[in-house]
Amino acid sequence: MTTEEQILQTATKLFLEKGFAMTSTTEIAKEVGCNQALVHYYFRTKENLFMQVFMQKIRLFITAFTEKSAANEDFFERLERRICAHANMMEQNPNLPFLIMNELILNKERRCMIRDYIVENPMIRNIYYEFDKEIKEEIAKGVIRQIDTLDFLLNVLSLNVFIFVSAPIYTDLLDRTDKEKQAYISHRKEVVVKTLLNSLKP
Amino acid sequence: MTTEEQILQTATKLFLEKGFAMTSTTEIAKEVGCNQALVHYYFRTKENLFMQVFMQKIRLFITAFTEKSAANEDFFERLERRICAHANMMEQNPNLPFLIMNELILNKERRCMIRDYIVENPMIRNIYYEFDKEIKEEIAKGVIRQIDTLDFLLNVLSLNVFIFVSAPIYTDLLDRTDKEKQAYISHRKEVVVKTLLNSLKP
DNA sequence: GTCTATATAGTGATAGAC
DNA sequence: GTCTATCACTATATAGAC
Numbered sequence: 001m002t003t004e005e006q007i008l009q010t011a012t013k014l015f016l017e018k019g020f021a022m023t024s025t026t027e028i029a030k031e032v033g034c035n036q037a038l039v040h041y042y043f044r045t046k047e048n049l050f051m052q053v054f055m056q057k058i059r060l061f062i063t064a065f066t067e068k069s070a071a072n073e074d075f076f077e078r079l080e081r082r083i084c085a086h087a088n089m090m091e092q093n094p095n096l097p098f099l100i101m102n103e104l105i106l107n108k109e110r111r112c113m114i115r116d117y118i119v120e121n122p123m124i125r126n127i128y129y130e131f132d133k134e135i136k137e138e139i140a141k142g143v144i145r146q147i148d149t150l151d152f153l154l155n156v157l158s159l160n161v162f163i164f165v166s167a168p169i170y171t172d173l174l175d176r177t178d179k180e181k182q183a184y185i186s187h188r189k190e191v192v193v194k195t196l197l198n199s200l201k202p
Numbered sequence: 203m204t205t206e207e208q209i210l211q212t213a214t215k216l217f218l219e220k221g222f223a224m225t226s227t228t229e230i231a232k233e234v235g236c237n238q239a240l241v242h243y244y245f246r247t248k249e250n251l252f253m254q255v256f257m258q259k260i261r262l263f264i265t266a267f268t269e270k271s272a273a274n275e276d277f278f279e280r281l282e283r284r285i286c287a288h289a290n291m292m293e294q295n296p297n298l299p300f301l302i303m304n305e306l307i308l309n310k311e312r313r314c315m316i317r318d319y320i321v322e323n324p325m326i327r328n329i330y331y332e333f334d335k336e337i338k339e340e341i342a343k344g345v346i347r348q349i350d351t352l353d354f355l356l357n358v359l360s361l362n363v364f365i366f367v368s369a370p371i372y373t374d375l376l377d378r379t380d381k382e383k384q385a386y387i388s389h390r391k392e393v394v395v396k397t398l399l400n401s402l403k404p
Numbered sequence: 405g406t407c408t409a410t411a412t413a414g415t416g417a418t419a420g421a422c
Numbered sequence: 423g424t425c426t427a428t429c430a431c432t433a434t435a436t437a438g439a440c
Protein backbone atom coordinates (compact mmCIF):
# COMPACT_ATOMS: atom_id res chain seq x y z
CA MET A 1 0.00 0.00 0.00
CA THR A 2 1.29 3.45 -0.89
CA THR A 3 1.78 6.12 1.77
CA GLU A 4 -1.12 8.09 0.35
CA GLU A 5 -3.44 5.10 0.73
CA GLN A 6 -2.19 4.50 4.24
CA ILE A 7 -2.98 8.09 5.17
CA LEU A 8 -6.44 7.83 3.68
CA GLN A 9 -7.14 4.57 5.47
CA THR A 10 -5.91 5.83 8.84
CA ALA A 11 -7.80 9.10 8.41
CA THR A 12 -10.99 7.14 7.70
CA LYS A 13 -10.53 5.12 10.86
CA LEU A 14 -9.82 8.13 13.08
CA PHE A 15 -12.53 10.39 11.61
CA LEU A 16 -15.07 7.60 12.21
CA GLU A 17 -13.90 7.12 15.78
CA LYS A 18 -13.60 10.73 16.87
CA GLY A 19 -15.15 13.01 14.26
CA PHE A 20 -13.56 15.83 12.30
CA ALA A 21 -12.92 18.37 15.07
CA MET A 22 -11.23 15.96 17.46
CA THR A 23 -8.90 14.31 14.96
CA SER A 24 -5.66 16.15 14.15
CA THR A 25 -3.41 15.69 11.13
CA THR A 26 -0.56 15.18 13.60
CA GLU A 27 -2.38 12.22 15.06
CA ILE A 28 -3.08 10.72 11.65
CA ALA A 29 0.60 11.05 10.70
CA LYS A 30 1.70 9.52 13.98
CA GLU A 31 -0.50 6.46 13.49
CA VAL A 32 0.66 6.04 9.89
CA GLY A 33 4.26 6.36 11.05
CA CYS A 34 5.18 9.33 8.91
CA ASN A 35 5.58 13.06 9.38
CA GLN A 36 2.66 15.44 9.76
CA ALA A 37 3.84 17.50 6.78
CA LEU A 38 3.29 14.50 4.55
CA VAL A 39 -0.43 14.47 5.25
CA HIS A 40 -0.60 18.02 3.94
CA TYR A 41 1.69 17.19 1.02
CA TYR A 42 -0.84 14.66 -0.29
CA PHE A 43 -4.11 16.33 0.69
CA ARG A 44 -3.10 19.97 1.24
CA THR A 45 -5.76 20.67 3.87
CA LYS A 46 -7.44 18.64 6.59
CA GLU A 47 -10.78 19.65 5.10
CA ASN A 48 -9.83 18.12 1.73
CA LEU A 49 -8.77 14.89 3.36
CA PHE A 50 -11.99 14.73 5.34
CA MET A 51 -14.20 15.37 2.34
CA GLN A 52 -12.58 12.50 0.42
CA VAL A 53 -13.33 10.16 3.32
CA PHE A 54 -16.78 11.61 3.85
CA MET A 55 -18.08 11.46 0.29
CA GLN A 56 -16.92 7.90 -0.14
CA LYS A 57 -18.85 6.91 2.98
CA ILE A 58 -21.92 8.87 1.92
CA ARG A 59 -22.01 6.90 -1.33
CA LEU A 60 -21.78 3.64 0.60
CA PHE A 61 -24.52 4.73 2.96
CA ILE A 62 -27.01 5.59 0.24
CA THR A 63 -26.48 2.68 -2.12
CA ALA A 64 -26.85 0.15 0.70
CA PHE A 65 -30.63 0.33 0.55
CA THR A 66 -30.71 -0.80 -3.10
CA GLU A 67 -30.31 -4.52 -2.42
CA LYS A 68 -31.74 -6.36 -5.41
CA SER A 69 -34.58 -8.78 -4.75
CA ALA A 70 -34.68 -12.47 -5.59
CA ALA A 71 -37.09 -13.59 -8.28
CA ASN A 72 -40.07 -14.87 -6.38
CA GLU A 73 -40.18 -12.85 -3.18
CA ASP A 74 -43.30 -11.02 -2.12
CA PHE A 75 -43.35 -7.36 -1.12
CA PHE A 76 -42.74 -7.91 2.59
CA GLU A 77 -39.81 -10.25 1.95
CA ARG A 78 -38.20 -7.76 -0.41
CA LEU A 79 -38.72 -4.98 2.11
CA GLU A 80 -37.22 -6.97 4.94
CA ARG A 81 -34.20 -7.80 2.79
CA ARG A 82 -33.60 -4.11 2.06
CA ILE A 83 -34.00 -2.98 5.64
CA CYS A 84 -31.52 -5.65 6.70
CA ALA A 85 -29.04 -4.72 3.96
CA HIS A 86 -29.09 -1.16 5.24
CA ALA A 87 -28.62 -2.25 8.84
CA ASN A 88 -25.80 -4.63 7.88
CA MET A 89 -23.90 -1.88 6.11
CA MET A 90 -24.04 0.16 9.32
CA GLU A 91 -23.00 -2.84 11.38
CA GLN A 92 -19.85 -3.06 9.27
CA ASN A 93 -19.23 0.70 9.71
CA PRO A 94 -20.40 1.18 13.29
CA ASN A 95 -19.81 4.90 13.70
CA LEU A 96 -20.79 5.84 10.17
CA PRO A 97 -24.38 7.01 10.78
CA PHE A 98 -23.12 9.04 13.66
CA LEU A 99 -20.33 10.66 11.65
CA ILE A 100 -22.73 11.58 8.87
CA MET A 101 -25.29 13.08 11.23
CA ASN A 102 -22.63 14.87 13.19
CA GLU A 103 -20.93 16.57 10.29
CA LEU A 104 -24.17 17.33 8.46
CA ILE A 105 -25.71 18.97 11.50
CA LEU A 106 -22.69 20.96 12.65
CA ASN A 107 -21.59 22.10 9.22
CA LYS A 108 -23.97 23.82 6.88
CA GLU A 109 -21.41 23.87 4.07
CA ARG A 110 -21.23 20.09 4.05
CA ARG A 111 -25.02 19.88 3.85
CA CYS A 112 -24.97 22.03 0.76
CA MET A 113 -21.99 20.20 -0.70
CA ILE A 114 -23.71 16.83 -0.75
CA ARG A 115 -26.96 18.26 -2.05
CA ASP A 116 -25.66 18.08 -5.61
CA TYR A 117 -24.51 14.55 -5.10
CA ILE A 118 -27.64 13.18 -3.45
CA VAL A 119 -30.57 15.19 -4.64
CA GLU A 120 -29.56 15.81 -8.21
CA ASN A 121 -27.97 12.42 -8.84
CA PRO A 122 -30.14 10.65 -11.45
CA MET A 123 -29.22 7.18 -10.15
CA ILE A 124 -30.43 8.04 -6.66
CA ARG A 125 -33.53 9.75 -8.00
CA ASN A 126 -34.24 6.58 -9.92
CA ILE A 127 -33.82 4.34 -6.90
CA TYR A 128 -36.34 6.48 -5.06
CA TYR A 129 -38.74 6.55 -8.01
CA GLU A 130 -38.74 2.74 -8.33
CA PHE A 131 -39.38 2.26 -4.64
CA ASP A 132 -42.14 4.84 -4.65
CA LYS A 133 -43.86 3.02 -7.52
CA GLU A 134 -43.66 -0.25 -5.62
CA ILE A 135 -45.15 1.27 -2.47
CA LYS A 136 -48.03 2.87 -4.35
CA GLU A 137 -48.86 -0.42 -6.07
CA GLU A 138 -49.06 -2.27 -2.78
CA ILE A 139 -51.27 0.45 -1.28
CA ALA A 140 -53.57 0.21 -4.31
CA LYS A 141 -53.73 -3.57 -3.88
CA GLY A 142 -54.68 -3.06 -0.24
CA VAL A 143 -51.63 -5.01 0.98
CA ILE A 144 -50.41 -2.09 3.10
CA ARG A 145 -52.01 1.02 4.58
CA GLN A 146 -51.82 4.49 3.04
CA ILE A 147 -48.37 5.99 3.70
CA ASP A 148 -46.05 8.42 1.96
CA THR A 149 -42.88 6.78 0.61
CA LEU A 150 -40.57 9.44 2.03
CA ASP A 151 -42.22 9.03 5.43
CA PHE A 152 -41.66 5.32 5.37
CA LEU A 153 -38.01 5.74 4.35
CA LEU A 154 -37.54 8.24 7.19
CA ASN A 155 -39.01 5.69 9.59
CA VAL A 156 -36.54 3.07 8.35
CA LEU A 157 -33.66 5.51 8.66
CA SER A 158 -34.69 6.66 12.16
CA LEU A 159 -34.97 3.18 13.58
CA ASN A 160 -31.95 1.68 11.84
CA VAL A 161 -29.60 4.56 12.54
CA PHE A 162 -30.60 4.69 16.17
CA ILE A 163 -29.59 1.06 16.71
CA PHE A 164 -25.97 1.91 16.12
CA VAL A 165 -26.03 5.32 17.71
CA SER A 166 -27.52 3.91 20.90
CA ALA A 167 -25.43 0.72 21.07
CA PRO A 168 -22.27 2.27 22.61
CA ILE A 169 -24.36 4.40 24.97
CA TYR A 170 -26.45 1.40 26.03
CA THR A 171 -23.32 -0.66 26.60
CA ASP A 172 -21.62 1.77 28.97
CA LEU A 173 -24.78 2.97 30.67
CA LEU A 174 -25.81 -0.52 31.70
CA ASP A 175 -22.29 -1.93 32.10
CA ARG A 176 -22.63 -4.45 29.30
CA THR A 177 -19.92 -6.63 27.76
CA ASP A 178 -19.04 -6.56 24.06
CA LYS A 179 -20.93 -9.80 23.57
CA GLU A 180 -24.05 -8.30 25.14
CA LYS A 181 -23.66 -5.26 22.91
CA GLN A 182 -23.66 -7.57 19.89
CA ALA A 183 -26.80 -9.26 21.21
CA TYR A 184 -28.43 -5.85 21.66
CA ILE A 185 -27.75 -4.96 18.03
CA SER A 186 -29.07 -8.28 16.72
CA HIS A 187 -32.16 -8.00 18.86
CA ARG A 188 -32.87 -4.42 17.84
CA LYS A 189 -32.47 -5.33 14.17
CA GLU A 190 -35.24 -7.90 14.57
CA VAL A 191 -37.46 -5.54 16.54
CA VAL A 192 -37.02 -2.78 13.98
CA VAL A 193 -37.99 -5.03 11.07
CA LYS A 194 -41.01 -6.30 12.99
CA THR A 195 -42.05 -2.77 14.01
CA LEU A 196 -41.75 -1.42 10.48
CA LEU A 197 -43.63 -4.26 8.82
CA ASN A 198 -46.34 -4.21 11.48
CA SER A 199 -46.74 -0.43 11.12
CA LEU A 200 -47.69 -0.93 7.46
CA LYS A 201 -50.66 -3.16 8.20
CA PRO A 202 -53.91 -1.74 6.88
CA MET B 203 -29.39 38.86 35.26
CA THR B 204 -25.98 38.40 36.86
CA THR B 205 -22.87 37.92 34.76
CA GLU B 206 -22.63 34.32 35.90
CA GLU B 207 -26.15 33.63 34.67
CA GLN B 208 -25.42 35.36 31.38
CA ILE B 209 -22.37 33.19 30.87
CA LEU B 210 -24.36 30.05 31.64
CA GLN B 211 -27.12 31.08 29.28
CA THR B 212 -24.80 31.95 26.41
CA ALA B 213 -22.78 28.78 26.97
CA THR B 214 -26.00 26.75 26.77
CA LYS B 215 -26.90 28.36 23.49
CA LEU B 216 -23.47 27.90 21.91
CA PHE B 217 -22.92 24.34 23.17
CA LEU B 218 -26.31 23.40 21.70
CA GLU B 219 -25.48 25.02 18.38
CA LYS B 220 -21.94 23.79 17.90
CA GLY B 221 -21.11 21.13 20.46
CA PHE B 222 -18.39 21.06 23.10
CA ALA B 223 -15.30 20.80 20.91
CA MET B 224 -16.18 23.62 18.55
CA THR B 225 -17.20 26.16 21.17
CA SER B 226 -14.41 28.14 22.85
CA THR B 227 -14.53 30.03 26.12
CA THR B 228 -13.27 33.05 24.18
CA GLU B 229 -16.34 32.90 21.97
CA ILE B 230 -18.69 32.58 24.94
CA ALA B 231 -17.09 35.63 26.58
CA LYS B 232 -17.28 37.61 23.37
CA GLU B 233 -20.99 36.96 23.00
CA VAL B 234 -21.66 37.80 26.66
CA GLY B 235 -19.63 40.98 26.24
CA CYS B 236 -17.10 40.25 28.96
CA ASN B 237 -13.55 39.01 29.10
CA GLN B 238 -12.57 35.41 28.57
CA ALA B 239 -10.88 35.25 31.97
CA LEU B 240 -14.25 35.83 33.59
CA VAL B 241 -15.64 32.60 32.21
CA HIS B 242 -12.85 30.77 34.00
CA TYR B 243 -13.29 32.87 37.11
CA TYR B 244 -16.86 31.59 37.53
CA PHE B 245 -16.53 28.03 36.25
CA ARG B 246 -12.78 27.39 36.45
CA THR B 247 -12.71 24.97 33.50
CA LYS B 248 -14.61 24.67 30.23
CA GLU B 249 -15.41 21.08 31.16
CA ASN B 250 -17.09 22.24 34.41
CA LEU B 251 -19.16 24.79 32.55
CA PHE B 252 -20.20 22.21 29.99
CA MET B 253 -21.21 19.64 32.55
CA GLN B 254 -23.50 22.14 34.31
CA VAL B 255 -25.25 22.82 31.02
CA PHE B 256 -25.28 19.18 30.05
CA MET B 257 -26.72 17.66 33.23
CA GLN B 258 -29.48 20.24 33.38
CA LYS B 259 -30.50 19.33 29.83
CA ILE B 260 -30.26 15.60 30.52
CA ARG B 261 -32.72 16.00 33.40
CA LEU B 262 -35.10 17.89 31.15
CA PHE B 263 -34.77 15.26 28.45
CA ILE B 264 -35.61 12.34 30.70
CA THR B 265 -38.46 13.80 32.71
CA ALA B 266 -40.27 14.97 29.56
CA PHE B 267 -41.72 11.52 28.98
CA THR B 268 -43.51 11.50 32.34
CA GLU B 269 -46.49 13.62 31.27
CA LYS B 270 -49.34 12.80 33.65
CA SER B 271 -52.52 11.46 32.11
CA ALA B 272 -56.01 12.92 32.42
CA ALA B 273 -58.56 10.97 34.41
CA ASN B 274 -60.57 9.15 31.76
CA GLU B 275 -58.16 8.56 28.90
CA ASP B 276 -57.65 5.10 27.46
CA PHE B 277 -54.21 3.54 26.94
CA PHE B 278 -53.68 4.80 23.40
CA GLU B 279 -54.65 8.36 24.31
CA ARG B 280 -52.26 8.36 27.27
CA LEU B 281 -49.51 6.96 25.07
CA GLU B 282 -50.05 9.56 22.39
CA ARG B 283 -49.95 12.32 24.96
CA ARG B 284 -46.60 11.09 26.30
CA ILE B 285 -45.02 10.68 22.89
CA CYS B 286 -46.10 14.22 22.03
CA ALA B 287 -44.82 15.64 25.31
CA HIS B 288 -41.43 14.16 24.54
CA ALA B 289 -41.45 15.53 21.00
CA ASN B 290 -42.55 18.97 22.19
CA MET B 291 -39.68 19.18 24.65
CA MET B 292 -37.27 18.54 21.77
CA GLU B 293 -39.06 21.07 19.59
CA GLN B 294 -38.36 23.69 22.24
CA ASN B 295 -34.71 22.60 22.41
CA PRO B 296 -34.00 21.78 18.77
CA ASN B 297 -30.41 20.63 18.97
CA LEU B 298 -30.72 18.94 22.34
CA PRO B 299 -31.08 15.31 21.20
CA PHE B 300 -28.13 15.85 18.92
CA LEU B 301 -25.95 17.35 21.65
CA ILE B 302 -26.73 14.48 24.00
CA MET B 303 -26.01 11.83 21.40
CA ASN B 304 -22.89 13.61 20.27
CA GLU B 305 -21.30 14.00 23.66
CA LEU B 306 -22.35 10.58 24.87
CA ILE B 307 -20.90 8.84 21.83
CA LEU B 308 -17.64 10.76 21.61
CA ASN B 309 -16.91 10.83 25.32
CA LYS B 310 -16.88 7.66 27.34
CA GLU B 311 -16.39 9.55 30.59
CA ARG B 312 -19.65 11.40 30.12
CA ARG B 313 -21.47 8.13 29.50
CA CYS B 314 -20.22 6.81 32.80
CA MET B 315 -20.91 10.10 34.57
CA ILE B 316 -24.61 10.09 33.81
CA ARG B 317 -24.96 6.40 34.59
CA ASP B 318 -25.29 7.19 38.28
CA TYR B 319 -27.84 9.85 37.54
CA ILE B 320 -30.01 7.87 35.16
CA VAL B 321 -29.71 4.22 36.00
CA GLU B 322 -29.44 4.42 39.76
CA ASN B 323 -31.92 7.27 40.23
CA PRO B 324 -34.93 5.81 42.07
CA MET B 325 -37.35 8.32 40.54
CA ILE B 326 -36.37 7.32 37.02
CA ARG B 327 -36.45 3.62 37.91
CA ASN B 328 -39.95 4.20 39.20
CA ILE B 329 -41.13 5.94 36.04
CA TYR B 330 -39.89 3.00 34.02
CA TYR B 331 -41.45 0.47 36.39
CA GLU B 332 -44.88 2.13 36.22
CA PHE B 333 -44.82 2.25 32.44
CA ASP B 334 -43.68 -1.35 32.21
CA LYS B 335 -46.61 -2.44 34.40
CA GLU B 336 -49.01 -0.54 32.16
CA ILE B 337 -47.65 -2.14 28.98
CA LYS B 338 -47.83 -5.64 30.44
CA GLU B 339 -51.45 -5.12 31.50
CA GLU B 340 -52.50 -4.04 28.02
CA ILE B 341 -50.70 -7.02 26.48
CA ALA B 342 -52.53 -9.33 28.90
CA LYS B 343 -55.84 -7.72 27.95
CA GLY B 344 -55.02 -8.30 24.27
CA VAL B 345 -55.20 -4.58 23.48
CA ILE B 346 -51.65 -4.56 22.05
CA ARG B 347 -49.26 -7.18 20.70
CA GLN B 348 -46.46 -8.78 22.70
CA ILE B 349 -43.54 -6.32 22.97
CA ASP B 350 -40.78 -5.57 25.45
CA THR B 351 -41.20 -2.19 27.20
CA LEU B 352 -37.58 -1.18 26.66
CA ASP B 353 -37.91 -2.02 22.96
CA PHE B 354 -40.97 0.15 22.65
CA LEU B 355 -39.28 3.04 24.44
CA LEU B 356 -36.28 2.71 22.13
CA ASN B 357 -38.65 2.86 19.15
CA VAL B 358 -40.19 6.07 20.51
CA LEU B 359 -36.76 7.55 21.14
CA SER B 360 -35.45 6.57 17.69
CA LEU B 361 -38.34 8.07 15.79
CA ASN B 362 -38.75 11.19 17.90
CA VAL B 363 -35.07 12.07 18.10
CA PHE B 364 -34.64 11.59 14.38
CA ILE B 365 -37.30 14.16 13.59
CA PHE B 366 -35.14 16.92 15.04
CA VAL B 367 -31.82 15.52 13.91
CA SER B 368 -33.05 15.26 10.34
CA ALA B 369 -34.94 18.57 10.19
CA PRO B 370 -31.95 20.86 9.53
CA ILE B 371 -30.43 18.34 7.10
CA TYR B 372 -33.74 17.99 5.26
CA THR B 373 -34.14 21.76 5.10
CA ASP B 374 -30.79 22.47 3.47
CA LEU B 375 -30.69 19.36 1.32
CA LEU B 376 -34.00 20.15 -0.33
CA ASP B 377 -33.68 23.94 -0.19
CA ARG B 378 -36.62 24.42 2.14
CA THR B 379 -37.71 27.60 3.92
CA ASP B 380 -38.06 27.88 7.68
CA LYS B 381 -41.80 27.61 7.35
CA GLU B 382 -41.48 24.39 5.37
CA LYS B 383 -39.09 23.08 8.00
CA GLN B 384 -41.75 23.72 10.62
CA ALA B 385 -44.31 21.89 8.49
CA TYR B 386 -41.88 18.98 8.14
CA ILE B 387 -41.56 18.71 11.92
CA SER B 388 -45.32 18.87 12.49
CA HIS B 389 -45.94 16.29 9.81
CA ARG B 390 -43.29 13.92 11.11
CA LYS B 391 -44.67 14.19 14.63
CA GLU B 392 -48.03 12.95 13.35
CA VAL B 393 -46.48 10.19 11.28
CA VAL B 394 -44.37 9.01 14.20
CA VAL B 395 -47.36 8.78 16.53
CA LYS B 396 -49.37 6.92 13.91
CA THR B 397 -46.48 4.57 13.13
CA LEU B 398 -45.89 3.78 16.79
CA LEU B 399 -49.53 3.17 17.67
CA ASN B 400 -50.08 1.10 14.53
CA SER B 401 -46.99 -0.99 15.25
CA LEU B 402 -48.60 -2.10 18.54
CA LYS B 403 -51.64 -3.63 16.93
CA PRO B 404 -52.02 -7.32 17.70
C1' DG C 405 8.57 11.62 -1.68
C1' DT C 406 9.97 12.49 2.89
C1' DC C 407 11.98 15.03 6.25
C1' DT C 408 13.03 19.26 9.72
C1' DA C 409 11.90 23.64 10.95
C1' DT C 410 8.94 27.21 11.46
C1' DA C 411 5.22 30.74 10.64
C1' DT C 412 0.87 31.85 12.37
C1' DA C 413 -3.04 31.54 14.98
C1' DG C 414 -5.95 29.68 18.21
C1' DT C 415 -6.87 27.32 22.61
C1' DG C 416 -7.59 26.83 28.03
C1' DA C 417 -6.05 28.52 32.10
C1' DT C 418 -3.80 31.54 35.57
C1' DA C 419 -1.47 35.68 37.90
C1' DG C 420 -1.98 40.01 39.31
C1' DA C 421 -3.56 45.01 38.84
C1' DC C 422 -7.58 47.72 39.88
C1' DG D 423 -15.98 41.14 40.20
C1' DT D 424 -13.71 42.50 36.16
C1' DC D 425 -9.93 43.56 33.59
C1' DT D 426 -5.05 43.04 31.04
C1' DA D 427 -1.32 40.31 30.21
C1' DT D 428 0.69 36.23 29.61
C1' DC D 429 2.00 31.22 29.84
C1' DA D 430 2.09 26.77 27.91
C1' DC D 431 0.23 24.18 24.60
C1' DT D 432 -1.63 22.46 20.29
C1' DA D 433 -3.28 23.09 15.85
C1' DT D 434 -2.95 23.70 10.54
C1' DA D 435 -0.18 24.82 6.99
C1' DT D 436 3.99 25.93 4.40
C1' DA D 437 9.10 26.60 3.08
C1' DG D 438 13.05 24.54 2.05
C1' DA D 439 16.80 20.84 2.69
C1' DC D 440 17.83 16.25 1.04
